[in-house]
Amino acid sequence: MSTPKALDLHPDRLFPAEPGARAIARRLYGQVAQLPIISPHGHTDPSWFAGNEAFANATELLLIPDHYVFRMLYSQGIELDALGIPRRDGSRSSVDPRAAWRLFASNFHLFRGTPSSMWLNHVFHEVFGLRERLDAGSADRYYDHITAALQQPGFRPRALFDRFRIELLATTESPLDLLQHHAEIRASGWPGRVVTAYRPDPVVDPEHEEFAASLERFGEITGENVYTWDGYLRAHRQRRAAFAAMGATSTDHGHPTAATADLPADEARRLFEKVARGGSSAAEAELFRAQVLTEMAAMSLDDGLVMQIHPGCFRNHNARLFERFGRDKGADMPMRTDYVNALKPLLDRFGNDPRLRVIVFTLDESTYARELAPLAGHYPALFLGPAWWFHDAPEGMWRFREQTLASGGFYNTVGFNDDTRAFLSIPARHDVARRVDCAFLAKLVSEHRMDEDEAAELAVDLAYRLPKQAYKL
Amino acid sequence: MSTPKALDLHPDRLFPAEPGARAIARRLYGQVAQLPIISPHGHTDPSWFAGNEAFANATELLLIPDHYVFRMLYSQGIELDALGIPRRDGSRSSVDPRAAWRLFASNFHLFRGTPSSMWLNHVFHEVFGLRERLDAGSADRYYDHITAALQQPGFRPRALFDRFRIELLATTESPLDLLQHHAEIRASGWPGRVVTAYRPDPVVDPEHEEFAASLERFGEITGENVYTWDGYLRAHRQRRAAFAAMGATSTDHGHPTAATADLPADEARRLFEKVARGGSSAAEAELFRAQVLTEMAAMSLDDGLVMQIHPGCFRNHNARLFERFGRDKGADMPMRTDYVNALKPLLDRFGNDPRLRVIVFTLDESTYARELAPLAGHYPALFLGPAWWFHDAPEGMWRFREQTLASGGFYNTVGFNDDTRAFLSIPARHDVARRVDCAFLAKLVSEHRMDEDEAAELAVDLAYRLPKQAYKL
Amino acid sequence: MSTPKALDLHPDRLFPAEPGARAIARRLYGQVAQLPIISPHGHTDPSWFAGNEAFANATELLLIPDHYVFRMLYSQGIELDALGIPRRDGSRSSVDPRAAWRLFASNFHLFRGTPSSMWLNHVFHEVFGLRERLDAGSADRYYDHITAALQQPGFRPRALFDRFRIELLATTESPLDLLQHHAEIRASGWPGRVVTAYRPDPVVDPEHEEFAASLERFGEITGENVYTWDGYLRAHRQRRAAFAAMGATSTDHGHPTAATADLPADEARRLFEKVARGGSSAAEAELFRAQVLTEMAAMSLDDGLVMQIHPGCFRNHNARLFERFGRDKGADMPMRTDYVNALKPLLDRFGNDPRLRVIVFTLDESTYARELAPLAGHYPALFLGPAWWFHDAPEGMWRFREQTLASGGFYNTVGFNDDTRAFLSIPARHDVARRVDCAFLAKLVSEHRMDEDEAAELAVDLAYRLPKQAYKL
Structure with a gap:
């Protein structure tokens, strides 16, 4: 066997090769390297922090x-x-x-x-x-x-949480989750701040394989008649309040498209009744999800929860693998996604209200410069989530900044999400994001488009201040 | 209050950080920095130069x-x-x-x-x-x-015009504009060359909120019966001639899509009659705009006006803002745009004629390498307008060059348009464009893909020679 | 006349300007500059090597x-x-x-x-x-x-073949080609390895202008009744075997879209009968091509031929030029192309089988990061062909790597194809590809994302090992 190869983490990794720009990046990164981690969107398991096994x-x-x-x-x-x-x-x-x-x-x-x-x-x-x-x-x-x-x-999970300097970590739960682990964390006296986020897809998506069962359970948990439109909406309001009580400051919506709708009350009611009975077509399912997004925005104006929309994924693309291994096995595939038409109904109703905060993500990078940055650079209620999932590599993060800057600026973005189930990788992911942002800013400074003091302020904003502000933390 | 921060314009701004490439960029820019400004497409107000207030x-x-x-x-x-x-x-x-x-x-x-x-x-x-x-x-x-x-x-406007070394400035007017300010400028003896451009959208787009009123006025101004297809086309010819007399060398068309059509005369006539009566559907309105583009190309072959197509914008996306503040308030949003299918009817009829010059723009950057550069790199009549509107930042200009070069080359592009209402920013915008082109060329030279003498010639072509040639100035 | 300008090929061309990164690129390129050329996909004329005129x-x-x-x-x-x-x-x-x-x-x-x-x-x-x-x-x-x-x-062709250090060169022939030139090459005793590839488009595409004549000839050559679905499929199997005997290790499919289908046998039969009679609609033609792709994959599992899919081109876009000059005159135009939905039927049936190898190409770069890399980074049967046709410039190659790396890695790609009719340009094209890959790797090394020994191994993999493995050479 050959000599083991050394594993090295170079202190200048991800910084530009050109020495002048690298020196700037290094100085900017020095401002943010040690800042606490804000992780407002992710998929770690709260039982880790409850049980600390x-x-x-x-x-x-x-x-x-x-x-x-x-x-x-x-x-x-x-x-x-x-x-x-x-x-x-x-x-x-x-x-x-x-x-x-x-x-x-x-x-x-x-x-x-x-x-x-x-x-x-x-x-x-x-x-x-x-x-x-x-x-x-x-x-x-x-x-x-x-x-x-x-x-x-x-x-152990809590020790790593502390060692990682995590100031806040959000998990994501379904409305059917009773948030027991979150309650245990809060009751435990451990000061680590782990909060939940409201992800109602299983009771919103009529095409979810467990929709019918989820709806039934939704009714049991809330004591509402969730087979009426009003009861269904009340059940959401109730669970949102319960989530907020467990620290949630946001909701999250993972739909196939970004479609929103703003139907007259009667039509919405009739559509819901069809959906609830289980007989909706694909087009009706799509319209229902679209309508619920707008309802969620309306609720957000009341309860203050920040709304995240994560559209554009063809879930479970590999039929055979899904059959044997189920969801979340690496077989989800991004799709072309429209925003300009899709978001219009929601924006027509609430887009001008600066009290609402809708954070939109994409898996279709062709929309960064064409649709998302122009939308976020105009509508008071709209903000851009960071490069997501298939695109959270350094190249993808760079493209996000390069393609959203002109029309959206930096201040309509919300900092980094690690979006991960891989707890141990959280510091690594935030470190990569901070380095890429510093490298990007260093390019702007080295090309004299910004002074270094402005870039230094921005580096801190992107790493720490904007996520806290965007997610109301 | 803190000490005021210094405002600095670095002489090397927008040039690459690497010293060798920067030195090349600096030399190339030295060739073009002081060239006069050719501004063949923009939206300044001719009354500024007429009244000089x-x-x-x-x-x-x-x-x-x-x-x-x-x-x-x-x-x-x-x-x-x-x-x-x-x-x-x-x-x-x-x-x-x-x-x-x-x-x-x-x-x-x-x-x-x-x-x-x-x-x-x-x-x-x-x-x-x-x-x-x-x-x-x-x-x-x-x-x-x-x-x-x-x-x-x-x-004052004229003094700034001279100070800015503007050799030519085109404004954009509707066929309903009597071009009085342009006439005043010409009559004034001031030698500044301010010309108009023919932008017939209000009398071409049946979905424009003032289409009916505009059509009526179009008839009054031209003395033609614009409610017949032949009279309507004659009215266009008449106004185009009037615009050419006020220096216009181009027309401009801002349609939602790039659709063109080449209907048999009878169908075109019937379509027009429906449109003129005000009863056209969305599809008919689209087809009518498409047909008019092809008619405009036919007229261009007669009167020599260069044709600009600016498609792909969802105008007035924000319904509430439009209601209160009207058009052009930052609420227009780019859309996905097709060119390969859309332009085919026009190209089938006129695309092989090198006497015609059609300059196409896009707000959908995904079409640069996929559609626009291949089309412009083949059809004699087709040229590519520069990075436009949401994309005229340094990053967008860079993407334009990087994505059109392989199939379109430099010589199927037409130099820079500032496209602005912000008169004072014209020198700034042209300076940015020149710097970005020089930086792009410097990269090619520093990577030994072109000799510096070739790049120097190109820098002048892009800044000065190509726009004059493309717009017949 | 002015002094002639010197023509120079700089040894560092296409390498990054920054001296540190350039030195790395130079060292990496040193590992691959002299490697033999593997050209598994191209359009040179086998008669050149048969006749050696x-x-x-x-x-x-x-x-x-x-x-x-x-x-x-x-x-x-x-x-x-x-x-x-x-x-x-x-x-x-x-x-x-x-x-x-x-x-x-x-x-x-x-x-x-x-x-x-x-x-x-x-x-x-x-x-x-x-x-x-x-x-x-x-x-x-x-x-x-x-x-x-x-x-x-x-x-002469053979001398140049040797001088170019070509280890293998694939041409592309129609099933109607009797491969006589290939037979002559093999019979000649010349050791140059020139092989064919099976490109059945003329007998697969009902919209091809010579489909009817081709189908008839297909029957004559194979002795099968190609007007029955079974006979048609047997004829394919027979010709594929004949191609394999002349060294073919791959098939190639140039369809307007990437659509695949997996129809029940009866439906496929009925569709074929309609197509064979010449009365198919555009939608039926599309469905037929889609179905044949899946049939080809099934045959590949039997005979081991690697399957290449080259979709997304609007052939013969310029009607007048096509009429006068015919195919392949620079008037083909890329189109927006979907893969995630289009490939699903084929992938549902065969995508999990690692014995199958399907190499997919695109003319729509917006699919690199959004669809192709995620698909290839999941399905065992799927690999990504290199930047193709309009995109095989240095910028296009760079975008290919930059946009496929995160989800696809390097090892789901298959090295370079020159895809050319221009025989003399083959070394130039491979040299450009090697230089761009080395420059890309040098960037990763200079930014400390990979050690140089890993990059050196990858450089050889990309230039030589992966194409041999992917194409079973």
Whole structure:
């Protein structure tokens, strides 16, 4: 076996190569490197912070929950069963977690240049203190080292939360979640600020595979007759209030499109009745989701919750994989997305109201300069979420800034979201975002489009001030 | 109050940071920095040059007419009434112009990194000699200094025109405009070359809110029976000739899409009759606009006017704002735009004729490499207008070059358009365009894709020779 | 006449200007500069290598077959007849090839910055040893020098093939081609590896102008009753086998869209019968092409041929030019293309099978990050072809890498295709691709996202190993 290769995290990573611009980036980054992390949108599991149990091993922690990672392995012919990914029915292949780790390690070259390699190397180096590169040769040493570390108190969820300097972490829950873990966290006396966010898709999307069951449960939980339009809306209001009581400051909506609607009350009622009975067509389902977005905006004006819209994904594109492994297995695919027409009904009703805050995201980068920046650079209620999901690599973040700056400026954006299930990667992701923003600002300064003191103020705004303000934290 | 921050215009702004490439950019820019300005497409008011009256104050000159500026302020919750923007009915809030200026100044940070900040800082520094940055602290000094300067003879429109070294400035008028200001300019003996351009949208777009009234007026002005297809076309020919007599060398067409049509004469006639009666559907209105584009191309072959097509904007997207404040208030939004199918009818008829010159623009950058450059790199009649409106920032100009070069080359493009109502920003805008082109060429030279003598020739072509040739000036 | 300008090929061309990054690029390029050329997809004429006749003159070799070149000249008003481009009926204007060359030479500035100028200058400098730039003044010297060189043995096709260090060259033939030239090459004892590829469009596309005649001929050649669905499919299988015997390892499909279908057998049969009778509508033609793609994938699982899909082109956009000059005259135009929905039927059936290899290309760059990289970064059967046709300039190649890296990585891509009819430009094109990849990797290394040893391995993978593996060579 060859000599182990050194794993290095260069202090100037992601900064421009040109020495003058690099020096500027370094100074800007110096202003933000140590700022606390604001994570207003993500998918970590609140039970981690409620129970504070140790993570089991390297594979369970870093491989199993990270669909960015196993989708790439799968694309090169590695079966999900060979990695031990849980199946839809809850069963798992009997693969040894160490064997899964070795398979991952010996294919780690597949991630060269991708954000996953950056995030993982950051975790290896900074969280676990590893100093050799991951490959087939180092796989076992990695597995043993990480798995051993996880048994130590300093690697429990709350200790990592503190070590990561997280000032706020939002999780995302369905209206059907009783928020017990959040209640436990609050009751525990631990001062870490973990809040929820209201994600009502299962009771909003008639095409969700569990819509009927979810609707029934929605009624049970709220005690409302959710089969009437008024009862359904009251149930939302009730759960939103319960979420706000558990710290939520935002809602989140993951629809196939950005369509909104503003139907007359009678039509909305009739549409709901059809949807609730389970007989809606695809077009009716789309119209219903569209109408609910506008209803949610109306509720936000009352309860103050910030509204996030995450449209444009063809969920569960791989029919066979969905059947065997279920949702969120790396088989969601971005689609072309329209905003200018889609958002108009909602904006016509509420877009001019500066008390409302709607944060829009996209998986269709062609809309950054064409639709989203012009919309956000005009409507008081509209803000742009950061480069998202398939686009939160350095290149995608750079394109976001480069394509939204002219019409949207910096101040109609809301800072970074890590949007992750991979808890340990949170510092890595925020670090990448801060570095890319500093590199982008350094380019503007080095080309004399902005003075360095302005860029320094902006760097802090983007890393810390804007997310707090946008999400009312 | 803190020490005023210095306002600086760095001589190397917008040039690449790498010293070798920067030196090339500097040499290339040296060839073009002092060339006269050719402004073949814009929206300044010809009455300024006819009457040569002093501009009133800083707010009236720099804030009120610039929807790039007040749209950004509006997006952050500042009411248009608080800035004194005129309403649709001509009334205005009673806001003091100085108070409006202070509001603008204290929010000037919103423009960091945007083209507006570059253009405005250029105006402040070069036109008014200001040397501190605009902010809340300097707002009054700015207001007083600019307002005082405007009373001096050297700041009257014609003096600025000369100082700006403008060789030609085109304005844009409707067929209903009698071009009196243009006639006055010509009669005045002042040698400044201000010409008009023929923009017939109000009598071409059946969905324009003033279409019926415009059509009636079109008939009065021309003495033609514009309610017959032949009379309507004769009226266009007559007004085009009148515009050409006032120096026009081009027409301009701002349609929602790039659709063209080439209907048989009978169908065109029947369509027109329906449109003229006011009963056309949305599809018929679209088809009518499409047909008129092809008719305009036919007329261009006769009278030699260069044809500009500016498609792809959803005008007046904000219904409530449109109701209160009317058109051109920063609420127009770009849309996805097709060219390959849309332009085919016109190109099938005239695209192979090198005597015709059709300059196409886009607000949908995804068409640069995919549609526009391939079309312009093949059809003799087709040329590409520069990065436009939402895309005329340095990043947008760079993307235009980078995405049109391979298939379109440089010589199927037509140089820069400032397209502005903001007269004082014209030198700033042309300077930005020249700098970005020189930076782009410097990259090609520094990567050994072109010799510097070729780049130097190109720099002059792009800044001066191509616009004169493309617009037949 | 002015002093001739020197023609120079700088050893650092296409590398980043910043000295640190340039040094890295230079070292990486040093690893790949001399690697043999793998050309798995292109359009050279196999008769060149079968007959090994001398090329006639500079015009016939470099101008007449290169629609990248004459489309640009045409776009500036130069008639194809003035260049001697063959017409649809096989006739040609009586233009002297030297006069055509002069016209080209005196317009060579039109290509500044385009890939054609890079490729041609490479050919002039490296293949012909020319050291002055092409322009009106050097036109005759060029013509005489090149034409004389072509008469020498070292400039015959096989000698150039060897000199270019081509390890494998694939041509593309229709199922109606009896592959006689390929048989001759194999029988000749010459060791150059020239293979065919199966491109069945003429018998797959009901809208092809020669579909009916092609189908008839398809039956004659194969002895199958190709007017029945089963016979038609058997004929494909037979020709695919014949192509494989002549070295083919791939098929190629140039459809207007990426649509695939997976119809029940009965529906497919009925659709075919309608298509075969010649009465299919546009929608039926589209569905038929879609269905055939899926059938081809099924056959690929049996015979192992790699499947290439090249969709998204509006062929013969210029009706008048098509009438006079026929296909492939620079009048094809890219269109917006959907993949996520279009490929689903094929992927639902075969996408999870790692034995299948489908290489997808695009002319719609907006799909790189949005659709293609996410699809290829998930489905085992799917790989991404390189930047293609209108996008194989350095800028286009850079965008390909920058927009596919995050979700697709490097290892779901397949190296470079030159895709050319211009035989002499093959080394130039591969050299450009290698340089751009090395420059891209150098950026990643200089920004500390990858170690240089990883980049060096990748450079070799991209230039040599991945194309051999992807195309099973």
